[in-house]
Structure formats: C-alpha cells, structure tokens
Amino acid sequence: MSEKHEPVIPLPGTAGLDLLADCANCFGLCCVALPFAASADFAVNKDAGKPCRNLQSDFRCGIHGRLRQQGFKGCTVYDCFGAGQKVSQVTYDGQDWRQHPETAQQMFEVFPVMRQLQELLWYLAQALSLAAASPVHQDLAQALERTELLTRGTPEALTELDVAGLRGEVNVLLLRTSELVRAGAKRQKKDRRGADLIGAKLKGADLRGANLRGAYLIGADLRGADLRLADLIGADFRDADLRGADLTESIFLTQFQLNAAKGDGETGLPPGLTRPSHW
Structure with missing residues (x-):
C-alpha cells in the first residue's frame, strides 16, 4: 500500500523487531x-x-x-x-x-x-x-x-x-x-495534549519540549517550527505544513504521521523515519 521512500536510518534498538513494512x-x-x-x-x-x-x-x-x-x-x-x-x-x-x-x-x-x-x-x-x-x-x-x-x-x-x-x-x-x-527543554512548555490546533498559524513557533499528544494539527502551518523534544504521539498531522520544521529530536513520531503531512528537503527528521516521496 505504502509508497517507496528514501533509505531509512534504522531506529536504535529495533534490530530483529522487523518494524518496517515489507x-x-x-x-x-x-x-x-x-x-x-x-x-x-x-x-x-x-x-x-x-x-x-x-x-x-x-x-x-x-x-x-x-x-x-x-x-x-x-x-x-x-x-x-x-x-x-x-x-x-x-x-x-x-x-x-x-x-x-x-x-x-x-x-x-x-x-x-x-x-x-x-x-x-x-x-x-x-x-x-x-x-x-x-x-x-x-x-x-x-x-x-x-x-x-x-x-x-x-x-x-x-x-x-x-x-x-x-x-x-x-x-x-x-x-x-x-x-x-x-524535562531537557530550556523551559516548561504549555501542555497542548489533545488540543484543537486545526489550521493553526504556528510558522516558526518554538514548540521545543511541548506536549502535543493527540493534538489535532490538521492543516496547521508549522513551517520552520522547532519541534525538538516535543511529544508527538497520536498527533494528527494530516495536511500539516512541515516544510523546514525541525523534528530531529521529537519523540514518538511515526512514518504514518509524516506520510499524512507536507514537508520538503529542509524538514529535519528523527532516526528511523524517511522523507515521503510525495514531499
């Protein structure tokens, strides 16, 4: 079902778990x-x-x-x-x-x-x-x-x-x-767990260390946003604009979420994930 993506950098600790679709x-x-x-x-x-x-x-x-x-x-x-x-x-x-x-x-x-x-x-x-x-x-x-x-x-x-x-x-x-x-973020971030951020204007936003668990980010503008150390488990990124965003140290982000979003060659990705071919 899934499209082909660029070569993946394995997620540390996944050896033998076979967590990539084949x-x-x-x-x-x-x-x-x-x-x-x-x-x-x-x-x-x-x-x-x-x-x-x-x-x-x-x-x-x-x-x-x-x-x-x-x-x-x-x-x-x-x-x-x-x-x-x-x-x-x-x-x-x-x-x-x-x-x-x-x-x-x-x-x-x-x-x-x-x-x-x-x-x-x-x-x-x-x-x-x-x-x-x-x-x-x-x-x-x-x-x-x-x-x-x-x-x-x-x-x-x-x-x-x-x-x-x-x-x-x-x-x-x-x-x-x-x-x-x-806790490693420079300062305590507002808890946005489950927040309705559909279409939110978050271009360049400092979301480092934010709790975005289950947040609705459908169509949100996250261009250039800093999402390092942000908890993204279950966040809905459908059609969210991640061009130039930094997700390199974000946690619990999945390929499924990335595939649903929009990004480019400047979007920073964490280990274990690949840049979707449609970006």
Missing part, C-alpha cells in the same frame, strides 16, 4: 482486511474483508505508482509497522488466504491486532533509545520483550488479546518517558 512478503492484508470509504483519501467504498479492486493475484497493487493520481491518497499514508509480513510469514507460516480460504476471516481479524502490537513495539524501541529515559529503561525493556512475545502467539491467542489493556500499561511507561525527555 509488502513483498505480505499477502496484501491492508488491501483486504481494512475498510475504507469514498472520500478525499479513497476513490471508492470498500468493506472490511473485501479485496481492493486494485489488488493483483500476486498481492501487489496494480496502480502502486499512481495511487495519488487515481484517488487513493490514503494508501500512500498508511503504515503497518511490519504487521503485514509478520502475520503472513510468522503467524500463518506463509500460507496465504487465497490458497487457504479457510484462514481468510481469521487472518483479517488478526492483522489489525498485530498492527497495534507492532506500533507499541515501535514506541517502546524508541523510548529505549532515549538516554534521558534511562530511569525506566528496565521497565521498557521488559514491556518490549513481553509485547514482542505476544506478536508470536497463535491466531487464536492474538484475536483474544486485550490490546486496550496492554496499551494502557505501555502508555504509563511512555508518559514517564515523555516527562523525562521533555
């Missing part, structure tokens, strides 16, 4: 398992469990190089954190849903669960790479080990997993990590 080893799960509605992001409606009309017999996208032009912008934004190939090659040991249709429904239910687990692994691995979070590194490492073990469970175990409960436990550690990291 569509060549996936059975097109995001193109089948997930629903989408006709909108600015998708040209047509599609129900969950129904293959996208552009999915080919080899599980490749027939319009991969023209997704945006054909009205499938949403496909270029999506990122599964490696869940697709893990379900395809690990959970189901390479048995695809076309040749083994009896696995299809269950596989499509497992995929979104795996995606959430892989996302948690991304956050935990990033937290472990941050020196300022050393007071909680042991707890983070234990949470990462436990979560990674869960990703290797049976399909039945994965579908029965209390993902919300796990997210809540991990979030306690991520919040503590955020506090420790943002």
Whole structure:
C-alpha cells in the first residue's frame, strides 16, 4: 500500500523487531482486511474483508505508482509497522488466504491486532533509545520483550488479546518517558495534549519540549517550527505544513504521521523515519 521512500536510518534498538513494512512478503492484508470509504483519501467504498479492486493475484497493487493520481491518497499514508509480513510469514507460516480460504476471516481479524502490537513495539524501541529515559529503561525493556512475545502467539491467542489493556500499561511507561525527555527543554512548555490546533498559524513557533499528544494539527502551518523534544504521539498531522520544521529530536513520531503531512528537503527528521516521496 505504502509508497517507496528514501533509505531509512534504522531506529536504535529495533534490530530483529522487523518494524518496517515489507509488502513483498505480505499477502496484501491492508488491501483486504481494512475498510475504507469514498472520500478525499479513497476513490471508492470498500468493506472490511473485501479485496481492493486494485489488488493483483500476486498481492501487489496494480496502480502502486499512481495511487495519488487515481484517488487513493490514503494508501500512500498508511503504515503497518511490519504487521503485514509478520502475520503472513510468522503467524500463518506463509500460507496465504487465497490458497487457504479457510484462514481468510481469521487472518483479517488478526492483522489489525498485530498492527497495534507492532506500533507499541515501535514506541517502546524508541523510548529505549532515549538516554534521558534511562530511569525506566528496565521497565521498557521488559514491556518490549513481553509485547514482542505476544506478536508470536497463535491466531487464536492474538484475536483474544486485550490490546486496550496492554496499551494502557505501555502508555504509563511512555508518559514517564515523555516527562523525562521533555524535562531537557530550556523551559516548561504549555501542555497542548489533545488540543484543537486545526489550521493553526504556528510558522516558526518554538514548540521545543511541548506536549502535543493527540493534538489535532490538521492543516496547521508549522513551517520552520522547532519541534525538538516535543511529544508527538497520536498527533494528527494530516495536511500539516512541515516544510523546514525541525523534528530531529521529537519523540514518538511515526512514518504514518509524516506520510499524512507536507514537508520538503529542509524538514529535519528523527532516526528511523524517511522523507515521503510525495514531499
């Protein structure tokens, strides 16, 4: 589903976790398992469990190089954190849903669960790479080990997993990590957690160390803004203008968020993320 990006600088601590999407080893799960509605992001409606009309017999996208032009912008934004190939090659040991249709429904239910687990692994691995979070590194490492073990469970175990409960436990550690990291900012920043900043004029803003968890930054002008040490977990960057912004030391930023935004060659990115080809 995703577009190709420039070579990635691996996120420290992710060795062996396989947190980058590898569509060549996936059975097109995001193109089948997930629903989408006709909108600015998708040209047509599609129900969950129904293959996208552009999915080919080899599980490749027939319009991969023209997704945006054909009205499938949403496909270029999506990122599964490696869940697709893990379900395809690990959970189901390479048995695809076309040749083994009896696995299809269950596989499509497992995929979104795996995606959430892989996302948690991304956050935990990033937290472990941050020196300022050393007071909680042991707890983070234990949470990462436990979560990674869960990703290797049976399909039945994965579908029965209390993902919300796990997210809540991990979030306690991520919040503590955020506090420790943002304490390194020069001065205390206003808490903008969950703030409505849709279309906000923040060009050149000093947001260093800001708490922007879950903030709505849709269409916001963040050109040249300083977002170092800012907590960006869950922030909605759809169509936000990040040209020239400095996100080099921001925390909990994902490829998914970057793909949804606008940027340029001057946008500073943290390790582990790549500059989207449509920028």
